Amino acid sequence: MASPQTQSNRLEVDSLRSLIPSWQLSLRAANKAPRTLETYTLAAGQLAAFLDERGMPSAVHAIRREHVEAFIESVLANRSPATARQRHGSLLQLFNWLEEEGEIKASPMAKMKPPKVPEQPVPVLNQDQLRDLLATVKGQTFSEKRDNALLRAFLDTGGRLAEITNLTVDDVDLDLKVLIVLGKGGRHRSVPFGNKTAQALDRYLRLRRRHRLADRRELWLGKQGPLTRSGIFQLVRRRGLQAGIEGLHPHQLRHTFAHAWLAAGGQEGDLQRIAGWSSRQMLSRYGASAASERAIEAHGQFGVVDRL
Numbered sequence: 001m002a003s004p005q006t007q008s009n010r011l012e013v014d015s016l017r018s019l020i021p022s023w024q025l026s027l028r029a030a031n032k033a034p035r036t037l038e039t040y041t042l043a044a045g046q047l048a049a050f051l052d053e054r055g056m057p058s059a060v061h062a063i064r065r066e067h068v069e070a071f072i073e074s075v076l077a078n079r080s081p082a083t084a085r086q087r088h089g090s091l092l093q094l095f096n097w098l099e100e101e102g103e104i105k106a107s108p109m110a111k112m113k114p115p116k117v118p119e120q121p122v123p124v125l126n127q128d129q130l131r132d133l134l135a136t137v138k139g140q141t142f143s144e145k146r147d148n149a150l151l152r153a154f155l156d157t158g159g160r161l162a163e164i165t166n167l168t169v170d171d172v173d174l175d176l177k178v179l180i181v182l183g184k185g186g187r188h189r190s191v192p193f194g195n196k197t198a199q200a201l202d203r204y205l206r207l208r209r210r211h212r213l214a215d216r217r218e219l220w221l222g223k224q225g226p227l228t229r230s231g232i233f234q235l236v237r238r239r240g241l242q243a244g245i246e247g248l249h250p251h252q253l254r255h256t257f258a259h260a261w262l263a264a265g266g267q268e269g270d271l272q273r274i275a276g277w278s279s280r281q282m283l284s285r286y287g288a289s290a291a292s293e294r295a296i297e298a299h300g301q302f303g304v305v306d307r308l
Contacts, residue, residue, distance in 0.1 A: 014059040014103075017048040023097055031186055035162060043090035047071050060098055065108045068095075072115060081117045088114040124256040125245070130155070132243040142207055147239060149197070149204040150220060150232065153179065154250055157191040158257035158275050160184075161250040165229045167219040172205070174198050183276040191274050 020041065027037050050071045051058050057067065068091060075084040088109075095107035125133065137148035153164055163181035171180040177198050178190040193201075208214060211221050218226035227235070233250060240248025254275075261271050 014061060015048075016044065016051065016058055016060050016063065019060060019098070019103060020044050020048070022101075023094060026097060026101075033184060033186060036184075039086065040090045040093060043087045044094050046075075046087070047091060050074060061104050063104075063108055065112055068108055068112065076115060081115050084115040085117050088112075122252055122255040124259040125252070129243065129245055130256070133239060133245065133248075136239050136242040142211070145200070145204045145207050146220065147235060149200040150235070151239065151253070152197040152200045153193065154236070154253040155257055156193040156197040157181075158254045158261075158271075159191060160254065160276070161229055161233065163276075164250070165220070165227065165232050168217045169205070169208075169219055170217070172201055172219065174202055174205075181276070185278075187276070189273075189276055191276075 023044065024037065024041055027040060032040075047068070048058065050056075051063070051067060054070070056070070057063055071091075072084055072088055075087050092107075092109050092112075092114075095104070095109050098104045099107050133151065134148065137144045137151060139145075150164070153159065153167075157164075157179055159179070159181055160183070163183055166182055167179060173180070176190075177194070178192050180188055181191055182188055208221060213221050213225060216226060220227040220232065222231060236250050236253070237248055240246070258271060258275065261274075262268070
């Protein structure tokens with residue numbers, strides 16, 4: 001019969017918290033994106049803390065479906081349904097890994113459905129708002145030229161926040177008018193931009209050569225160093241407030257790009273390629289808030305009765 005000390009040591013070895021570093025190692029070996037690694041690890045750490053606080057089993061072989069469900073319920077009580085769904089997806093990957101590694105016989109989440117997330121279309125910017133937004137960056141200062149190029153890069157390519165943030169000087173090709181972005185899954189892709197964006201990028205790059213940090217490879221520079229994801233997020237929000245747009249965020253610019261593409265009659269397959277979506281399912285989620293507007297415009301063009 002095992003002694004209490006032996007049982008205690010085994011619980012520690014088999015605890016969820018003790019296995020998280022091994023899972024992180026596996027994720028890195030699979031070349032998961034840093035953001036994905038961060039999201040997965042956060043969910044695992046939060047579950048471990050929740051189990052400890054509630055006096056629930058912390059040994060992975062003793063964690064049951066009801067324990068995970070209780071954690072998801074606590075997330076729903078304090079955060080958005082989208083966050084709860086994200087935690088569910090992260091933990092699903094965790095328990096699948098534990099099963100594959102032989103740490104548990106079966107995943108407690110095998111038949112557990114993710115939380116439903118109510119459809120909340122992201123509002124897109126109209127033409128007046130776009131003009132007002134770009135009017136905030138028409139000056140000749142370094143920050144105005146940088147922000148003009150940055151906002152146009154978002155609006156003209158539909159790039160994600162991380163993709164635009166992580167651009168380097170070498171990722172900009174003004175001759176071909178493309179940006180080389182690093183998307184989800186560590187996949188590079190070329191995204192095109194138009195003449196006005198090319199002009200804005202050229203003006204910024206010429207002024208950037210005089211910056212004290214001009215030798216840095218990162219494209220977007222601030223006074224203290226390269227702009228971070230958080231810095232660019234706040235920059236977009238600040239320019240939005242100057243234009244009278246409350247709560248503007250980079251993802252809203254991505255939705256605006258998708259809506260403008262579809263409204264202009266662009267092909268869905270081309271949009272999927274440019275936006276970096278692996279599934280056509282994502283097409284219906286972007287620009288959804290303006291789908292009725294596009295349908296009304298299409299009726300004016302394709303309506304049957306007016307042509308009789």
